[in-house]
Amino acid sequence: MKKIIFYEKPGCINNTKQKAILLAAGHQLEARNLLTEVWTPTKLRAFFGTKPVVEWFNYSAPQIKSGQIIPAQLDENTALKLMLSEPLLIRRPLIQVGNEFAVGFDLETINNWIGINSVDNSRDLETCPRGGKSLPNYC
Template sequence: MATVYFYEKPGCINNTRQKKLLAAAGHQVVALNLLTEPWQEDRLRAFFGELAVRDWFNVSAPPLKYGEIDPDKLSEQQALALMLHNPLLIRRPLMQVGDSLMAGFDQQAVDTWIGLKESEAQQDIESCPRSSASASCGHD
């Protein structure tokens, strides 16, 4: 199985669930703090691959939820500058296995990428389950 470098926001409920799924599939998970990682523009950009700029963002981040930032109106450089300034904007998790990188946790994509155990039902473990702006999952 794979060693997955897993950049998360510590305390995020979904990141915890995602790490459990990876471990249950036999992967070794190395959890790293997305918020304190010394990101460089080129390195961060590599995680997003062919994703549209809007898909680089954590939709639960308050500036997106409240319409302060419209990812559809940003260039790649503008988006990266905002994320480097405020890592809470980055879609989580960022994962690395060898030289292969991924942003977000689409279960089907992760299963295709490195394999996951069958689960009874695919569930949304990427969107923040909390509804309040002060929740620890995607905010502050």
């Protein structure tokens, strides 16, 4: 059993499902509101690890859906500045276990990292059920 800090958007359908999976596996959750958390560039950057900048973003965010922000055109510093000013841009969930950090909820990755009861890779727990399928939509 792990103690997990889980940064979510309250009311997000997928975040609710993700938390239920973690709780069913016996983990302790401390859910925090990603949108009201006080972020610094260093604190936020830790969650992205070696992922490319394009994988840091919530493609359901209005600025991305409208084309105002194009993640593939951003460098790391610009991406962080944008996310600090508009937390809806941050891909969810952000997960912290001790001094280890992750973004997103890929079932196999989560299972290998902290363990969950079952891994059903046919379940998409990252694409927003309210968004279209033309882009990856991270609720």
